[in-house]
Each structure stands twice: as C-alpha cells, then as structure tokens.
Amino acid sequence: MTAQVQSLPTNINFSDRVSAALYGGRPQSVATHARVVNVSSSPVDIITPNTKVFGMGLPSPPPERDEEGCLPTIHTEPVDSLLRSGIASAALAAAAHQPDAEAAFFVADLGHVYRQHLRWTRCLPNVTPFYAVKANPDPVVLRLLSALGSGFDCASMNEINMVSEIGVDPSRVIFANPCKPTSFVKHAARMGVDMTTFDNVDELVKIARVHPGAKLVLRILTDDSKSLCRLGLKFGASLIAVPTLLVKAKELGLNVVGISFHVGSGCYDTGAFADAVARAKKAFEMGREAGYTFTLLDVGGGFEGERFEEAAAVLDQALQTHFGDCPEVKIIAEPGRFYVSEAFTLAANIIARRGPERALLEAETDDGNPRVMYYLNDGVYGSFNCIMFDHQTVHPIWLTVGKVLTDTSSWGSTSNQERTCAMASSSLWGPTCDSIDCVLANVSLPIGLEVGDWLGFRNMGAYTICAASSFNGFDRTKVVYTIGDEFVVENLLLQPTTTM
Numbered sequence: 001m002t003a004q005v006q007s008l009p010t011n012i013n014f015s016d017r018v019s020a021a022l023y024g025g026r027p028q029s030v031a032t033h034a035r036v037v038n039v040s041s042s043p044v045d046i047i048t049p050n051t052k053v054f055g056m057g058l059p060s061p062p063p064e065r066d067e068e069g070c071l072p073t074i075h076t077e078p079v080d081s082l083l084r085s086g087i088a089s090a091a092l093a094a095a096a097h098q099p100d101a102e103a104a105f106f107v108a109d110l111g112h113v114y115r116q117h118l119r120w121t122r123c124l125p126n127v128t129p130f131y132a133v134k135a136n137p138d139p140v141v142l143r144l145l146s147a148l149g150s151g152f153d154c155a156s157m158n159e160i161n162m163v164s165e166i167g168v169d170p171s172r173v174i175f176a177n178p179c180k181p182t183s184f185v186k187h188a189a190r191m192g193v194d195m196t197t198f199d200n201v202d203e204l205v206k207i208a209r210v211h212p213g214a215k216l217v218l219r220i221l222t223d224d225s226k227s228l229c230r231l232g233l234k235f236g237a238s239l240i241a242v243p244t245l246l247v248k249a250k251e252l253g254l255n256v257v258g259i260s261f262h263v264g265s266g267c268y269d270t271g272a273f274a275d276a277v278a279r280a281k282k283a284f285e286m287g288r289e290a291g292y293t294f295t296l297l298d299v300g301g302g303f304e305g306e307r308f309e310e311a312a313a314v315l316d317q318a319l320q321t322h323f324g325d326c327p328e329v330k331i332i333a334e335p336g337r338f339y340v341s342e343a344f345t346l347a348a349n350i351i352a353r354r355g356p357e358r359a360l361l362e363a364e365t366d367d368g369n370p371r372v373m374y375y376l377n378d379g380v381y382g383s384f385n386c387i388m389f390d391h392q393t394v395h396p397i398w399l400t401v402g403k404v405l406t407d408t409s410s411w412g413s414t415s416n417q418e419r420t421c422a423m424a425s426s427s428l429w430g431p432t433c434d435s436i437d438c439v440l441a442n443v444s445l446p447i448g449l450e451v452g453d454w455l456g457f458r459n460m461g462a463y464t465i466c467a468a469s470s471f472n473g474f475d476r477t478k479v480v481y482t483i484g485d486e487f488v489v490e491n492l493l494l495q496p497t498t499t500m
C-alpha cells in the first residue's frame, strides 16, 4: 500500500493557534510555565485507519518540552489522537534515522485527574485528599493536584523536596512513612513538615531526638485481607499495642495528634473502610485515656476508580457514625491509585518477533499454546513493573497491525478488536536480556502483528513510572500530556506556585 500523504500548511504556529481558544485574549506572555498546544494540524489529522503510518515524510509535531518554561508542552487533543500522532512522529523519527525513534511513550490525561478530583469532592466533601506521591510523582500531576487544593502524602526526603519545589506549604504535607531514616526526619524538621506517622517505640525515640515538635499520627493495623497489596504485613500497630505506644509518647513529651490507617492498596472490599473507622474510634478513646485530645483522622489510601462511589458511601457512613459528633476532628485521606491509574495510557513498540511466518500461523491450528513471541520496548523492569510489584495484569490493544493504524473506535475494548482480526496465541516480553521480563505469558494477538507495530495499554498511571528502572540501559518511558477539553486545567497549571 502506498502512503496517502496530504499536504500540510507549512507555517503552523501552535501557540498562536490556541491563544484565542485558550487564553481568551490574554497576552501570550501569561503562559510562562506551560505551552498549551492544539496539535490538530499535526500528523494526527492525516492518518486514517488505512493510512500506512511509516515513512510518510511529514513535518515533525512540536517538541514535547518548552525551552522557555518549566512545564512541558500540554496538548488539548484527546488521548487517542495523541497516541496516533505519537506513532506518526515515531515514523518520522525513524525515517530521519533518529536514535530511539520508536521509543515507547505515555499519554497522560490531566483532564481525567481533574475529573477524579471532582468525583472525590462530590463523594467525600469533608475528607481532604493528601495525594500519595508514591503512586506517580509526575511533576505536572503534582502541580495540578496542588492547584486543586490537595495535600500530599510523602514517603521520603525526595518526595518532600518534590512537593516543596512546586511551592506546597509544609502544612499540606504528611510524612506518612512509619519507619523513616533519622536523616529524613531531620530533613522534614528543617523543611517545616511536622505531620508524620509512627507505629513503634523506636520511631518515637528517634522523633523525640530529632524532631520533638512533630505532630504525630499513630498508624493502626486494619484488616487488609481483601486488598491487592497488603500493607499491614509491614506497618500498623494493633489496637492492643496502642495504649503502650501512647504512654511512651507522653513520657517522651511528644504531641500525638491523631490516628491513621491504610486498608491496603487496591482494596476490593468496601466494608474494610467501615471496620477501619470503627477501630480508629477505639484508638481515639485510648488516646483520651492517655491524656491526648486527637484532632486528626487519616483514612489512608486504597480507593479505586471502579468502586469509588460505593467505597466512599461506606466510608462516609462510618465517619458519620463514629465521628459525626466530633467537629474538631479534621479528616484527611491518602489516595494514590484513584487519581492517576486511568489517566495514563502507554504505547509500546514491537521491536522484535520470534515465531513462524504469517502464512504458517494461518495454516496451523492454534492449540492455545503461545506460537509467537513479541518483544516490546517497555517491560517488567520498566513501566510494567506493576506486574511484579502491584500484582497487575495488563491488557493490550493493537494500535497498528501490519504498520497500519487500526480503527480508533475499536481502541476501547479488546473484544471489539478481536472480532476483526485473525488471532494467534502469543507471548509478550520486555526488551531486557532477562527472562523474568515477561509482560504476558499467553495472550491472544493478531496474526498480522509485525516488528514496528504498536500496542497500547490503558490504566497505566499508578505504580508504573515511579518504580521503573533503567536496567540494561533502557530509558524510562517519557510522557506526553493533554488536558483534553478540560480547559480549566490550563488555568490551574498556570497559577503561580507561590499562591498555592
């Protein structure tokens, strides 16, 4: 098939094109931090499902980093358009013999992060989110959440520094790691980060020595048996241990201000929140007996996009039951996955293939055992570390087959796509030389997939980029951002950080 190349205007100024639409007549110089562009005249538009996307000789889309500002380029196109333009850009880069031309990339939908925040405030208006930076420390996401009024749950010195650098006031940070290096506690003290969790006597002794003015939050153990990641295996004091810990804190002259818990990350039993709040109430009573008046309840993370409304309703009911008559108690949470999981889509390139030729695959019966091995340029040592560390299973969609874009309308569901392709049992591997680097051991994929084709993976925003390594010299996957049609996000990102 020959490429259907259409002529493009040669003098597109992306920033100018959006100034009318987005800046509403404001001078262009207002946009000092982010360059928001609409790429609708980039290669995106001229790729149709039947267009061969390789070697089209098209002009390059705008660079992903704005040299003048501190934030990268922010697009306004829908995620799928950016997937298409990313694929087209890679084809151009390959034609120009650029190194790493076919690099995998994420598309981050900041509009989705914004909508998740609206969902949060609608369902839990009295619970202030302190976003768990560990889930995805993307600087643009942090900046957006800061502008939306979120606090931050930091687990380390570097995470404290990240939020401090974007102007977050230390009162909006909780150092929510119950077992911290002494030097990190000293650093928190220097930075004015006072709120921190503990669950053992040694931590109390450490904090008394290096951060005596800390506002301590006792993390209690709750039932996390219905969660993907059982954090209680490592952290949380049982209710039996609480009185002793509080007596010790009093002895050391420490200020314990409240209780925290975490029902486990990826919690699929909404009832866990009700049980945990009831336990927290008991811990509050123990606090009173030890001479403390607690004013903070931290209900942790564990919220998921899918069952959020249900979990929020259970939590809200439990809060009313146990803390409804305690207006002095401020309630915070540490959601991570909830905000970012569905906001990031990964596009990865098939860099190698081992298996019979297509004609043979078509002729042979598929007995369900993998017949083709595909190698992607992102793997378990990279963004797919979520398979190991976060117990995830990932689901590919095929963005191109035989180097031709598939119908974008089928990108929503794998089953739709399967109906239109001849399939073969296959396996998917990462790019490193380690055989543990297996993304999917047995997955049905189109027979027509070739080296150079692209696969997409939705819901890749949580616990992916943050734990990716550069093992074997493979770069971590870069991110392209869009606000979609949530233009309010642009204003939020452009807010001066000092006023946040």
Ligand SMILES: Cc1ncc(COP(=O)(O)O)c(C=O)c1O
Pocket: 132, 134, 135, 153, 176, 177, 231, 262, 264, 265, 266, 267, 300, 301, 302, 303, 334, 335, 336, 337, 338
């Ligand atoms: C202390 C703490 N808070 C919050 C979170 C975020 O949890 P989630 O992403 O499930 O909301 C975690 C996750 O490990 C955590 O350890």
